[in-house]
Amino acid sequence: MSIIIDKNTRVCVQGITGREGSFHAARMIEYGTKVLCGVTPAKGGTDLNGIPVYDTVREAVEKEEVNTTIIFVPSKFATDALFEAGDSGVKLVVCITEGVPVLDTAKVLKFYSEKDVLLVGPNCPGLISPGKSKVGILPSNIFKKGRIGVISRSGTLTYELVLHITNQGLGESTCIGIGGDPLIGLKFIDCLKMFEQDPETEAILLVGEIGGHDEENAADFIKDNISKPVVSFIAGKTSPPGKRMGHAGAIISGGSGTAKEKIEKFNSVGIKVASEPEEVGELLKGMV
Amino acid sequence: MNLHEYQAKELMKKYGLPVQEGRIATTPEQAKKIAEDYMCPVMVKAQVHTGGRGKAGGVKYAKTPNEAEKHASKIINLKIKHLPVKKVLLAKAIDIEKEYYLAVIMDRDKKSPLIMASREGGMDIEEVAREKPNAINKLWVDPVYGLLPHQAKQVAFSLFDNKIFALKNTKIVSTLYQLFIDCDAQITEINPLALSTQGKLWVTDAKIVLDDNSLARHPELEGLRDPDPGEEKELEAKDAGLSYIPLTGNIGCVVNGAGLAMATMDLIKKYGGEPANFLDTGGSSSPEKVEKALSILLSDKNARVILFNIFGGMTRCDDVAKGILKTTRAMNLKLPIVVRLTGTNDKEVKNILKDSPIDYVTSMREGVIKTIELLEEGREKGEER
Numbered sequence: 156m157s158i159i160i161d162k163n164t165r166v167c168v169q170g171i172t173g174r175e176g177s178f179h180a181a182r183m184i185e186y187g188t189k190v191l192c193g194v195t196p197a198k199g200g201t202d203l204n205g206i207p208v209y210d211t212v213r214e215a216v217e218k219e220e221v222n223t224t225i226i227f228v229p230s231k232f233a234t235d236a237l238f239e240a241g242d243s244g245v246k247l248v249v250c251i252t253e254g255v256p257v258l259d260t261a262k263v264l265k266f267y268s269e270k271d272v273l274l275v276g277p278n279c280p281g282l283i284s285p286g287k288s289k290v291g292i293l294p295s296n297i298f299k300k301g302r303i304g305v306i307s308r309s310g311t312l313t314y315e316l317v318l319h320i321t322n323q324g325l326g327e328s329t330c331i332g333i334g335g336d337p338l339i340g341l342k343f344i345d346c347l348k349m350f351e352q353d354p355e356t357e358a359i360l361l362v363g364e365i366g367g368h369d370e371e372n373a374a375d376f377i378k379d380n381i382s383k384p385v386v387s388f389i390a391g392k393t394s395p396p397g398k399r400m401g402h403a404g405a406i407i408s409g410g411s412g413t414a415k416e417k418i419e420k421f422n423s424v425g426i427k428v429a430s431e432p433e434e435v436g437e438l439l440k441g442m443v
Numbered sequence: 444m445n446l447h448e449y450q451a452k453e454l455m456k457k458y459g460l461p462v463q464e465g466r467i468a469t470t471p472e473q474a475k476k477i478a479e480d481y482m483c484p485v486m487v488k489a490q491v492h493t494g495g496r497g498k499a500g501g502v503k504y505a506k507t508p509n510e511a512e513k514h515a516s517k518i519i520n521l522k523i524k525h526l527p528v529k530k531v532l533l534a535k536a537i538d539i540e541k542e543y544y545l546a547v548i549m550d551r552d553k554k555s556p557l558i559m560a561s562r563e564g565g566m567d568i569e570e571v572a573r574e575k576p577n578a579i580n581k582l583w584v585d586p587v588y589g590l591l592p593h594q595a596k597q598v599a600f601s602l603f604d605n606k607i608f609a610l611k612n613t614k615i616v617s618t619l620y621q622l623f624i625d626c627d628a629q630i631t632e633i634n635p636l637a638l639s640t641q642g643k644l645w646v647t648d649a650k651i652v653l654d655d656n657s658l659a660r661h662p663e664l665e666g667l668r669d670p671d672p673g674e675e676k677e678l679e680a681k682d683a684g685l686s687y688i689p690l691t692g693n694i695g696c697v698v699n700g701a702g703l704a705m706a707t708m709d710l711i712k713k714y715g716g717e718p719a720n721f722l723d724t725g726g727s728s729s730p731e732k733v734e735k736a737l738s739i740l741l742s743d744k745n746a747r748v749i750l751f752n753i754f755g756g757m758t759r760c761d762d763v764a765k766g767i768l769k770t771t772r773a774m775n776l777k778l779p780i781v782v783r784l785t786g787t788n789d790k791e792v793k794n795i796l797k798d799s800p801i802d803y804v805t806s807m808r809e810g811v812i813k814t815i816e817l818l819e820e821g822r823e824k825g826e827e828r
Contacts, residue, residue: 231659256657257549258627261586264554294756294786309702311754315807318785335701336656337551337629364702367551390705393712394721397493401686401701401723403656404551409494409569414709431710433808 157284170227230254250276274340301326304350307362319436335402365391465534474515542635564635627657692717695746730766755786783810
């Protein structure tokens with residue numbers, strides 16, 4: 156088991172003929188992901204190294220029975236790509252694209268909730284269930300099949316932490332980058348619920364950063380609902396207030412959303428927070 | 444992106460909201476002239492991108508044009524939370540009976556716009572939320588259907604006991620919501636929405652924060668950008684696909700990814716150093732990006748040592764190493780450099796950098812410790828840059 160994606164995940168790549176789309180489609184296929192087709196409007200009927208390209212996602216669903224799509228299209232076209240994906244019949248949409256207007260994300264999420272479609276992202280690295288499937292841009296070589304579930308708002312920081320998990324001889328059940336925007340689809344709590352239910356996951360790493368209150372909400376949720384051990388890491392202890400730290404969602408505003416608040420909250424419900432990346436591996440090692 | 448009060452008020456006025464009359468001045472003489480036109484009294488208000496203006500002496504009441512001039516000359520020389528005041532807003536004073544709060548914000552938890560209304564206006568809403576949470580009325584709006592008329596009325600009824608008055612002013616609620624939607628805002632806030640002794644409502648202070656992700660489709664709003672000192676470089680970096688924020692320490696950092704960049708700063712601090720900046724090169728670490736990153740970082744002149752922390756992942760580390768080497772040589776960079784590179788082809792990095800003065804490490808902790816050591820050595824030797 157794993158969460159969200161596995162061997163049965165059948166993937167369509169939206170924007171497959173673009174630079175990012177074609178590169179990562181190839182990497183996903185190398186990893187063993189069932190990438191069955193791509194979509195680029197007006198390029199339908201062609202193929203990319205043997206992978207068929209369709210004009211619309213609906214066509215991809217009809218012809219290839221895909222159940223998942225990953226979006227690489229430029230931000231200017233991403234909103235419609237998101238709506239198209241949600242309207243096609245797939246059950247999971249992973250949006251890598253950064254810079255989707257926040258109000259558009261709000262509308263997309265409303266649409267998805269009515270259609271019962273899961274969204275990961277936007278502005279995220281996607282997810283991987285080691286040994287089974289990768290729907291994203293994460294570097295496969297650092298992951299190892301194992302029993303730690305990883306949820307993170309970040310990209311490269313997640314890879315850094317996964318490296319320390321793997322260095323301890325541990326591995327991951329599923330690693331999911333939920334994205335750095337103010338509004339995102341799957342949030343910490345949604346993923347925590349799934350990891351709690353997943354028999355292959357023994358412990359959970361939650362990687363947060365400054366901005367918003369999702370970490371605090373997650374801490375409350377963990378206290379009452381999660382029986383598995385959870386370790387956390389929070390980035391941005393030294394970030395100045397009022398400045399957007401790269402991610403649109405990573406900003407301390409009006410004195411709230413600080414790393415200090417989040418760490419104190421985790422500590423108050425008995426969740427260990429690693430003081431630096433290497434400690435993440437050490438803490439988890441002691442728990443499984 | 445934050446707008447100034449006067450910019451927010453101009454937008455609100457354009458939408459027909461009852462904005463208190465006001466004009467902007469950049470000199471005390473202009474301030475005096477405006478006060479004369481308004482036949483006093485006026486409020487003289489600093490225009491800076493931060494809260495707490497009142498406490499810092501940035502908001503003053505003037506009974507005469509001469510007083511307005513005097514206040515303006517003081518306020519224009521002020522620095523509020525390190526931000527120098529360049530402009531003041533002269534606003535025609537209103538006799539206030541009561542102050543209300545009205546705002547639309549994007550609620551991350553409920554994933555939809557949220558209207559907040561309170562009879563406890565005029566003060567910091569976070570303080571109200573802490574001390575009297577029941578004093579804030581909240582209404583979430585479905586982003587697809589938008590604000591429905593009965594919802595706008597509901598908000599107005601929560602603010603005003605007089606039903607006729609509430610109905611008459613429901614338009615303020617719906618207009619503020621429309622403005623939020625039309626300009627892709629994260630916050631549109633009126634605080635206070637002031638009830639004058641004559642029984643009329645006025646927008647006497649306003650705040651708008653725009654969604655950076657949406658600015659591309661609002662070129663007219665991009666024009667309202669007024670960079671704070673130092674922010675020019677942040678914008679220059681943004682144009683190059685980098686995210687840069689200058690800080691006060693002396694360890695320059697170049698990192699790929701925002702989360703890792705924050706974690707690198709935190710680690711530097713943990714081991715006793717001070718970061719000179721936040722710099723996220725985004726996903727890619729091409730030689731062009733490395734060069735741009737270095738030139739922006741060095742233009743701030745704070746860095747005494749530079750730490751690269753690149754988690755290559757799928758990026759080829761040999762290419763990145765060659766890029767760093769080429770760039771630092773071309774720039775004739777004399778500062779000590781520590782490079783941490785992990786990812787594809789990282790085994791070759793050692794070879795590439797072996798004849799250079801660059802220190803190569805494989806872990807982040809090692810990199811930070813080495814960087815701080817080099818800084819200490821430099822200090823002992825009293826090296827000049």
